[in-house]
Amino acid sequence: xxxxxxxxxxxxxxxxxxxxxxxxxxxxxxxxxxxxxxxxxxxxxxxxxxxxxxxxxxxxxxxxxxxxxxxxxxxxxxxxxxxxxxxxxxxxxxxxxxxxxxxxxxxxxxxxxxxxxxxxxxxxxxxxxxxxxxxxxxxxxxxxxxxxxxxxxxxxxxxxxxxxxxxxxxxxxxxxxxxxxxxxxxxxxxxxxxxxxxxxxxxxxxxxxxxxxxxxxxxxxxxxxxxxxxxxxxxxxxxxxxxxxxxxxxxxxxxxxxxxxxxxxxxxxxxxxxxxxxxxxxxxxxxxxxxxxxxxxxxxxxxxxxxxxxxxxxxxxxxxxxxxxxxxxxxxxxxxxxxxxxxxxxxxxxxxxxxxxxxxxxxxxxxxxxxxxxxxxxxxxxxxxxxxxxxxxxxxxxxxxxxxx
Amino acid sequence: xxxxxxxxxxxxxxxxxxxxxxxxxxxxxxxxxxxxxxxxxxxxxxxxxxxxxxxxxxxxxxxxxxxxxxxxxxxxxxxxxxxxxxxxxxxxxxxxxxxxxxxxxxxxxxxxxxxxxxxxxxxxxxxxxxxxxxxxxxxxxxxxxxxxxxxxxxxxxxxxxxxxxxxxxxxxxxxxxxxxxxxxxxxxxxxxxxxxxxxxxxxxxxxxxxxxxxxxxxxxxxxxxxxxxxxxxxxxxxxxxxxxxxxxxxxxxxxxxxxxxxxxxxxxxxxxxxxxxxxxxxxxxxxxxxxxxxxxxxxxxxxxxxxxxxxxxxxxxxxxxxxxxxxxxxxxxxxxxxxxxxxxxxxxxxxxxxxxxxxxxxxxxxxxxxxxxxxxxxxxxxxxxxxxxxxxxxxxxxxxxxxxx
Numbered sequence: 001x002x003x004x005x006x007x008x009x010x011x012x013x014x015x016x017x018x019x020x021x022x023x024x025x026x027x028x029x030x031x032x033x034x035x036x037x038x039x040x041x042x043x044x045x046x047x048x049x050x051x052x053x054x055x056x057x058x059x060x061x062x063x064x065x066x067x068x069x070x071x072x073x074x075x076x077x078x079x080x081x082x083x084x085x086x087x088x089x090x091x092x093x094x095x096x097x098x099x100x101x102x103x104x105x106x107x108x109x110x111x112x113x114x115x116x117x118x119x120x121x122x123x124x125x126x127x128x129x130x131x132x133x134x135x136x137x138x139x140x141x142x143x144x145x146x147x148x149x150x151x152x153x154x155x156x157x158x159x160x161x162x163x164x165x166x167x168x169x170x171x172x173x174x175x176x177x178x179x180x181x182x183x184x185x186x187x188x189x190x191x192x193x194x195x196x197x198x199x200x201x202x203x204x205x206x207x208x209x210x211x212x213x214x215x216x217x218x219x220x221x222x223x224x225x226x227x228x229x230x231x232x233x234x235x236x237x238x239x240x241x242x243x244x245x246x247x248x249x250x251x252x253x254x255x256x257x258x259x260x261x262x263x264x265x266x267x268x269x270x271x272x273x274x275x276x277x278x279x280x281x282x283x284x285x286x287x288x289x290x291x292x293x294x295x296x297x298x299x300x301x302x303x304x305x306x307x308x309x310x311x312x313x314x315x316x317x318x319x320x321x322x323x324x325x326x327x328x329x330x331x332x333x334x335x336x337x338x339x340x341x342x343x344x345x346x347x348x349x350x351x352x353x354x355x356x357x358x359x360x361x362x363x364x365x366x367x368x369x370x371x372x373x374x375x376x377x378x379x380x381x382x383x384x385x386x387x388x389x390x391x392x393x394x395x396x397x398x399x400x401x402x403x404x405x
Numbered sequence: 406x407x408x409x410x411x412x413x414x415x416x417x418x419x420x421x422x423x424x425x426x427x428x429x430x431x432x433x434x435x436x437x438x439x440x441x442x443x444x445x446x447x448x449x450x451x452x453x454x455x456x457x458x459x460x461x462x463x464x465x466x467x468x469x470x471x472x473x474x475x476x477x478x479x480x481x482x483x484x485x486x487x488x489x490x491x492x493x494x495x496x497x498x499x500x501x502x503x504x505x506x507x508x509x510x511x512x513x514x515x516x517x518x519x520x521x522x523x524x525x526x527x528x529x530x531x532x533x534x535x536x537x538x539x540x541x542x543x544x545x546x547x548x549x550x551x552x553x554x555x556x557x558x559x560x561x562x563x564x565x566x567x568x569x570x571x572x573x574x575x576x577x578x579x580x581x582x583x584x585x586x587x588x589x590x591x592x593x594x595x596x597x598x599x600x601x602x603x604x605x606x607x608x609x610x611x612x613x614x615x616x617x618x619x620x621x622x623x624x625x626x627x628x629x630x631x632x633x634x635x636x637x638x639x640x641x642x643x644x645x646x647x648x649x650x651x652x653x654x655x656x657x658x659x660x661x662x663x664x665x666x667x668x669x670x671x672x673x674x675x676x677x678x679x680x681x682x683x684x685x686x687x688x689x690x691x692x693x694x695x696x697x698x699x700x701x702x703x704x705x706x707x708x709x710x711x712x713x714x715x716x717x718x719x720x721x722x723x724x725x726x727x728x729x730x731x732x733x734x735x736x737x738x739x740x741x742x743x744x745x746x747x748x749x750x751x752x753x754x755x756x757x758x759x760x761x762x763x764x765x766x767x768x769x770x771x772x773x774x775x776x777x778x779x780x781x782x783x784x785x786x787x788x789x790x791x792x793x794x795x796x797x798x799x800x801x802x803x804x805x806x807x808x809x810x
Contacts (some may be wrong), residue, residue, distance in 0.1 A: 049615070140726060174762050189767065197762075320544045332605045
């Protein structure tokens with residue numbers, strides 16, 4: 001938790017990964033982020049994996065450091081209350097992130113009628129409002145046909161929902177950028193961010209689309225080879241695999257040197273009339289000639305032999321490890337100062353992620369836990385909408401809001 | 406191109422994907438982004454894929470809408486010039502994004518000595534400064550062991566460098582957040598964003614880490630099945646595959662209804678004593694019983710039969726298509742208003758990505774092209790550092806800076 005965004009209050013009405021990730025990143029940078037939760041929780045409140053006490057490890061991970069207001073969104077009065085929260089008056093407020101439909105009760109026009117300079121960041125599936133999830137977008141843009149090995153024609157879905165996470169980070173960027181513009185006099189706005197456009201622009205941005213149009217065909221799938229550089233998995237003595245990449249000339253020289261392959265590589269260069277250090281693409285073009293040299297060198301070395309020299313010489317590598325192994329890797333999880341402990345609703349004791357960024361010299365503090373559903377209902381109604389105890393009590397009596405169970 | 410970040414000037418000294426993506430996203434939101442390019446280009450200036458004229462489609466995609474200043478970074482005077490550009494005086498300046506090492510000539514302390522409130526966002530590999538790329542981090546966190554089919558034990562690298570793109574978006578968020586904090590009186594700072602921490606926190610944020618610790622093992626790989634919901638690829642009549650997901654009850658009912666499976670599904674519910682609509686995890690638990698019903702239903706229907714009813718009923722689906730097919734899909738690339746035409750260095754005519762966000766009601770305009778190397782050298786030296794023509798000429802004479810070839 002850092003204080004970079006202190007003074008911002010963001011209201012979030014969102015489920016699944018992209019929208020809640022937007023709010024999470026903002027909260028971990030110091031914004032006050034208030035979730036509007038449906039009575040009983042939204043559609044992902046009990047999404048697996050579940051802890052032994054029945055709480056969702058998924059939900060509690062995505063909603064850390066936020067506040068929760070429970071509102072009955074099935075009734076017109078509850079929907080109006082949600083609109084009022086999203087458009088609460090005050091500088092640094094009127095900031096709303098959602099994945100609700102463009103034309104429903106959280107439509108921008110309805111919010112704008114209540115606060116003219118409201119900012120709404122809306123995460124969507126397809127740009128036209130049709131439903132899509134990370135996995136359907138991934139199928140649509142061709143990535144599963146590029147993933148996996150050439151000896152197996154099945155499309156391979158990615159296991160990590162990358163489009164969701166990029167969308168979440170980009171949505172947070174959009175919200176903070178729009179708030180800057182509002183203070184600069186540009187007024188409020190609605191920013192729409194469809195997963196489909198996140199995926200399409202990404203594939204455009206690193207030349208993939210232009211290449212496919214130029215070739216008239218997709219880049220063929222190539223297993224674990226890194227495109228246009230020297231990089232692949234290699235099996236070492238004992239059967240473990242390492243991922244090794246040499247994209248810069250320095251990394252290439254370090255790899256060749258530490259494996260004792262300088263002479264053999266020079267011989268191959270003489271035979272082919274090329275310099276592998278000159279450009280990473282040369283290494284890629286002739287990778288089928290290079291691989292046997294490296295396969296043999298790796299096969300006769302153990303990780304404990306390789307690791308210290310790789311580290312000393314700046315080779316770019318990692319062993320393949322399971323997440324369960326990685327959990328004990330102090331560079332990643334347990335022991336990584338980015339993680340800490342938090343009293344999560346699950347009651348489980350595990351390393352909880354704070355912000356991925358480290359602001360050097362400022363205290364990051366412990367990660368804040370996810371809220372219990374409705375834990376901040378009364379507090380938020382009082383602070384954002386200036387309601388009296390009597391007014392809040394009346395809302396409870398009418399069943400329009402709920403506190404913690 | 407939108408004007409949300411008008412008034413910000415960001416200096417970028419970065420190669421490969423994450424750092425340049427940070428600058429790209431900022432530029433497409435209206436910041437002036439100035440690249441410092443090494444003479445002849447940085448290590449990725451000729452990275453594949455290449456256009457017929459030799460320009461990199463990768464580089465021109467990642468560096469759209471930026472300016473380029475060419476500086477000889479191999480000489481002390483050139484390095485000092487880079488430091489001065491990164492720390493140029495003025496409000497909205499002194500914003501620097503880089504992937505150069507923490508302790509080199511672009512170390513934070515050196516920059517802070519020139520401008521006390523400088524903000525430096527530093528993209529890194531491992532947090533301790535050791536080299537890492539998207540692909541080595543991916544191997545380290547266990548994703549390749551979760552990807553692919555259970556009948557093949559090989560780890561499967563992701564084809565799309567997700568960690569790079571998330572890091573890029575998160576770095577842009579960090580920079581705009583830190584600039585907000587600076588205007589609020591917090592001073593400048595260095596924000597470090599290692600790929601390793603982006604990956605580790607992401608796997609923490611949606612419950613994956615906690616689940617692995619709870620189970621003492623990784624989630625087994627499960628091919629194209631979506632975890633804890635009903636979702637998978639299905640082959641339709643004619644051999645094409647569709648990706649179909651039912652994560653909400655509404656999506657489930659729509660899918661079952663449009664496929665005419667209501668009776669068969671009800672029979673299975675009666676046999677098993679469950680309600681598939683009650684929770685997505687019930688559908689996941691019994692997926693091996695459900696799949697045969699759906700496989701049979703899909704196998705006897707064509708896409709032209711399915712598409713209109715799926716669209717009408719709100720089924721969440723997509724066909725699997727290659728990127729080459731997707732290039733003609735007006736929802737994604739050609740015909741998508743997010744894309745436009747730009748005079749890129751490659752000279753090729755293809756749909757060029759603008760910002761993924763749509764700010765409703767504001768003109769997005771055409772995407773701006775990537776610069777020619779050094780195209781803005783003189784302009785930037787005059788504007789940022791207030792140099793006279795004579796001073797700039799002397800730098801050229803000394804070979805410390807270069808204009809366009």
